[in-house]
Amino acid sequence: MNTxxxxxxxxxxxxxxxxxxxxxxxxxxxxxxxxxxxxRDDVVEATVDADGCPTGIRFVDRRFREMAAPELGDSVREALTTAQTELSSRATALMTAANVRPLLWGPGLQGTGSASPLAPLPAELREAVTALRDFVCDAVSNYRAPS
Structure with missing residues (x-):
């Protein structure tokens, strides 16, 4: 960061x-x-949102009709798991590139969801807020109204 x-x-x-x-x-x-x-069998395509929740399941072609239910279920599960794993990797890459620690984010996938009000602030941010607080307190206590 530039000073x-x-x-x-x-x-x-x-x-x-x-x-x-x-x-x-x-x-x-x-x-x-x-x-x-x-x-892997290219039968099912799954989409997940930022929270890792499925937003779409698509059968790529008609091969799904020839599959046994357990086999089709495995393909759906695999597509969802692959999408969720990739989502986690992308979220981690974004946070790493921006030097953001996962502690700032709430439950679920790291880096997604709302900020947790109980999560500790990173040390640098805590130091900046503390320095700002100290400066404001000093300025208020040393303030002299114009006469």
């Missing part, structure tokens, strides 16, 4: 704003994630 010039509070605020912006951008990308994958 902005200016007073310490300006640097803290700029750093905080930059980190918040990065988190917001990654969060939006994670919410829009959707992955489609096929079973």
């Amino acid at each position: 902005p010039s200016g007073s310490p509070p300006e640097r803290v605020l700029a750093d905080f704003a930059e980190r918040y912006g990065a988190l917001t951008r990654v969060g939006e990308q994670l919410r829009r994630l959707s992955v489609t994958a096929r079973s």
Whole structure:
């Protein structure tokens, strides 16, 4: 991250704003994630949303009609599992590229869903918020009204 010039509070605020912006951008990308994958036999195509929930199952051609139910079920399960695994990989890659820690995200797939209010902040962000708090407290306690 670039360190902005200016007073310490300006640097803290700029750093905080930059980190918040990065988190917001990654969060939006994670919410829009959707992955489609096929079973190895190319009979079933499954799509999952950002939470890993199925949003579509498609039979690629008519071969599914000749399959026994357990075999078709295995193809559906395989396509879903492949899509969910790829979704997890993409979410992890997004977070890694943006230097975002998975602790910021709620339950389910890491990196998807809502931010958890109980999740600890990364050390850098916690330090920035603490420095900002300290600066504001000092400024308020040292404030002298104009006479």
